Amino acid sequence: MRWSESCIPTLKEDPREAEIPSHKLMLRAGLIKKLTAGVYTFLPLGFKVLKKIENIIREEMDSAGCQEVLMPVMHPIEIYEESGRIKSFGPELFKLHDSRNRLFALGPTHEEVITRIAREDMQSYRDLPQSIYQILIKFRDEIRPRYGVIRAREFIMKDAYSFHADDKSLDGTYRKMESAYRNIIERCGLEYRIVEAESGYIGGNESHEFMVLAENGEDEILSCGCGYSVNLEKASAALSADVKGEGTLEAMEEVSTPGASTVAEVSDFLEVKSSGIVKTLLYRAGDRDIAVLIPGDREINDIKLSALFEGEDIRFLEPDEIEDATGGPQGFSGPVGLNDQIEIIADRLLEGFGSMIVGANRADTHIINAVAGRDFEVDRYEYLAMAREGDQCPNCDSRLSVNKGIEVGHIFKLGTKYSSAMDATFLDSDGKGKHFIMGCYGFGVSRMIAAAIEQNYDRAGIIWPREITPLNVIILPVNSKDRELMDAAEKLESELLEMGMEILIDDRDLSPGVKFKDSELIGIPLRITVGNKLREGKVEILYRESMEVIEVPLEEASAVVKKYYSD
RNA sequence: CGGGGUGUGGCGCAGCCCGGUUAGCGCGCCUGCUUUGGGAGCAGGAAGUCGCCGGUUCAAAUCCGGCCACCCCGACCA
Numbered sequence: 001m002r003w004s005e006s007c008i009p010t011l012k013e014d015p016r017e018a019e020i021p022s023h024k025l026m027l028r029a030g031l032i033k034k035l036t037a038g039v040y041t042f043l044p045l046g047f048k049v050l051k052k053i054e055n056i057i058r059e060e061m062d063s064a065g066c067q068e069v070l071m072p073v074m075h076p077i078e079i080y081e082e083s084g085r086i087k088s089f090g091p092e093l094f095k096l097h098d099s100r101n102r103l104f105a106l107g108p109t110h111e112e113v114i115t116r117i118a119r120e121d122m123q124s125y126r127d128l129p130q131s132i133y134q135i136l137i138k139f140r141d142e143i144r145p146r147y148g149v150i151r152a153r154e155f156i157m158k159d160a161y162s163f164h165a166d167d168k169s170l171d172g173t174y175r176k177m178e179s180a181y182r183n184i185i186e187r188c189g190l191e192y193r194i195v196e197a198e199s200g201y202i203g204g205n206e207s208h209e210f211m212v213l214a215e216n217g218e219d220e221i222l223s224c225g226c227g228y229s230v231n232l233e234k235a236s237a238a239l240s241a242d243v244k245g246e247g248t249l250e251a252m253e254e255v256s257t258p259g260a261s262t263v264a265e266v267s268d269f270l271e272v273k274s275s276g277i278v279k280t281l282l283y284r285a286g287d288r289d290i291a292v293l294i295p296g297d298r299e300i301n302d303i304k305l306s307a308l309f310e311g312e313d314i315r316f317l318e319p320d321e322i323e324d325a326t327g328g329p330q331g332f333s334g335p336v337g338l339n340d341q342i343e344i345i346a347d348r349l350l351e352g353f354g355s356m357i358v359g360a361n362r363a364d365t366h367i368i369n370a371v372a373g374r375d376f377e378v379d380r381y382e383y384l385a386m387a388r389e390g391d392q393c394p395n396c397d398s399r400l401s402v403n404k405g406i407e408v409g410h411i412f413k414l415g416t417k418y419s420s421a422m423d424a425t426f427l428d429s430d431g432k433g434k435h436f437i438m439g440c441y442g443f444g445v446s447r448m449i450a451a452a453i454e455q456n457y458d459r460a461g462i463i464w465p466r467e468i469t470p471l472n473v474i475i476l477p478v479n480s481k482d483r484e485l486m487d488a489a490e491k492l493e494s495e496l497l498e499m500g501m502e503i504l505i506d507d508r509d510l511s512p513g514v515k516f517k518d519s520e521l522i523g524i525p526l527r528i529t530v531g532n533k534l535r536e537g538k539v540e541i542l543y544r545e546s547m548e549v550i551e552v553p554l555e556e557a558s559a560v561v562k563k564y565y566s567d
Numbered sequence: 568c569g570g571g572g573u574g575u576g577g578c579g580c581a582g583c584c585c586g587g588u589u590a591g592c593g594c595g596c597c598u599g600c601u602u603u604g605g606g607a608g609c610a611g612g613a614a615g616u617c618g619c620c621g622g623u624u625c626a627a628a629u630c631c632g633g634c635c636a637c638c639c640c641g642a643c644c645a
Contacts, residue, residue: 012594012606013579017638037637091568092643109645143568143643150645157645209645218644302642410645444645479603513605531604540604 001471003506007044009033010518020216022453023148025462029522031449038145038153045522046449048470048502050156053448054135056187056467057158064180066131066160071113073137077103079112083421094139094153106139111418111440114161118436119424125165128426128436131173133160135445147216150406150450160441165428170437174206174413177441181210181409188448189465190455193405195221195229206413210443211405214454219407222400224393232402233303235387236394237349249355252336252375258364261331263296266366270357273297278356278370280333282322282342286312289325293335293346293358293378298385305384308345326361334358335376336367346378347385406451407444414438462523463545466565472501473561474524476515478531480507488554489530492539495558501565520544526564528557 011028018024026032031046042050058068077095080086086093094106107113114132122130138157145153160177164170178194185192190212197209209231211221220232260269267274277296282289286309294300306314319330325342326333335344335358350356355369372378389402419425419435428434449468456463464470475492477485486507493503504524506515512531519527529540538551541560552560 009577011578015578016573016580019639034637090643138645140644144639144641146639151643155645159645407645442645447645481603509603511603511605511607513603513607516605518606529604533604 001502001504003504004508006504008522009043010521018148020147020150020454021457022150022216022450025453025457025521026148026450029462032149034148038142038151040149040152040154042446045470049449049452049464049468050446052468052470053188053445054156054158057135057184057443057445060180060183060187061133061158061160064131064176066133066180069132069134071107071110071134071136073107073139075105075107075113077105079116079422080105083112083115083418085112092141092143094141107136108138108140109157109440109442110134110136110159111161111414111438112422115418115422115424115436115438118163118419118426119422122163122426122436125426125428129162129164129169129173131160131162133158133441147218148450149446150218152446155447156445158443158445162439162441163426164437164439165426165434167437170413170439174411174439177411177439178208181411181441181443184443185210185212185408187467188452189467190452192408193221193223193229193403195223195231195405196234197231197410205415208411209407210409210411211403212408212448212451212455213403214406214451215404216454217404217406219405221403221405222387222389222391223403224396224398224400226393226396226398228393228395228400230387232387233301235391235400236383237298237347237385237387237391248369249371250369252355252367252369252371254360254365254367256364257332257366260364260366261329266357267296270366270368272357276353276357278334278350278353278358280335280359282317282325282333283314284317284321285309285314289317289342291333291335291338291342291344292384293344293350293356294385295347295349295353298347298349298388300384301386304382308382308384328359328361328365329363332359332361332363332365334361334367334370335372335378336370337361338376343379344377345384346372346381348381348383349385350378351381406447406454408448408451409441409443411441412439414440457523460517460547461521464523464525466525469523469525470502471504471524472496472565473503473526473528474519474522475503475505475528475530476512476519477505477507478512478515478529480509485530485534488534488539492528492530492554492557496561499558499562501561526561528561 008030010030014024015027018027030043032040032042034040093108096104135158137154139154142151142153145151162173193211195209195211197207221229222232222235223229257266257269260266263274263277263279266277274296278293279296281292322330355371357366357368358370360367390399393400415437416435419438424436425433426436452468453462456465473496475489477489479485489505493505496503523544525544527542537553539554539557540549540551542549
């Protein structure tokens, strides 16, 4: 492949639209080109990487016993009405009308389509289990497309679905998928974590995410040396010895706290730690009011709170509604003497509190030494506080640390969520019709490119891991008008092609500096420079990752390449 | 959707406040000559409805109004 005949539009400067390294580099190296927000063309180099990743995925899915299919991109809207997901997707579902004004959706994922196939074509337990996958473009009208290909509105995903007669069978496939995913990411040469996760709107009961570790990841992961890892959203703020309330078990007492409405102000004023104060947050869930108590230095995990009130809208009370509900102004709410109609939910961390400092439901007043069960009743304790770095690991005595990651894979045990909604059944060995037990397994193929770059770049550009590099070797004749240099370069190329290598010759008539910089930007692992050393019969080989250069005789160069790719 | 920001040749930007010649700079691009080991030199050249629509004015990239697009911060996810 000749650079002079290729569409590899490199950029010297960072495009203004890009923020994080992978996005900048994908644009600068000519991998992708934006058409509109969240919609990209994969240019030749980017497409080569995409295909490499796809092939690794194919190999691993096939060897996990999964069958490849190709499902439609365009779906009649009725299938989403049937599953009920037209509501849960909401505006994120891309919709369009055909010329007869019938409504369609562009597939965001394919549970509905595959469940229909199962319903019609998998009739007996003897047909099960079945695992099916595809690699296909998906559409989601993301609220906010971001970071180039990491959060795009149109993206390539591998999605797999499995159907089972019982939980044990699902469990077996789930483990196989987990190990296939490990293999995929390891073959791509990336560092990652598997974390316990929330299942989001896909639904189901157990799920794990595969996170490629990256500074600019959108997700936060709590992990422990013992091997435990969890998505911050899913983590429970764990009990530990130093979590306790400020105060004593003596009778509760009102104290004046003029103007101190925030936790920080109260803790300054009373000279106590903010972690020892209890804040009371008032919400409206559906048509009732809820008071949530959490330690003063913690944040509420909205996802967990919503999970307690499945299906109901939850919002903060407005200041005047707080006055109506508690009798006191915002900033001074507390559980003592609260209206019985208001359910009091306390974070489980507060089980370790002896007494609490809380608002008095009166302006400029707080209560110290308030004791749950004595001075007020807690209706229930739940895990509601956001976990954070330094919290105790639930599996051992260590403290959790935080990493950022990019979610590239997510596997779910769906159970019968879709088969029930769509009444997809098979006939079991006992002669009874049962709903399929399902699993689903997603992998972000296009996102994986960005994840790989986030983990492998330096000031000069991308550094491709060898399994997914768009090309194996770039040959750089220093002067492409010099017949001798070009002849040597071409000879080397044909040798390498014979070995099955993919080669780019930079035959552009540009000054050497430009070609060196471009080659480093596009990040091909090996560069062979054919220049003045050729007079001694030698060429230079640069290892992109280490930037180490060796000189070898021309005829030995291909052996060096072969060794690099067979190690 | 809420908050903030930006739209000027392919890319990065200046000009806008304080309206006034042919709208500028760097990079890139084309032609020729020279050059060829770290983003070359000289000479010549092409390329912009200043995001769109309307208004104010003798005169609008510049002032006013509306719209659109894109980017950043929040809720969402492969």
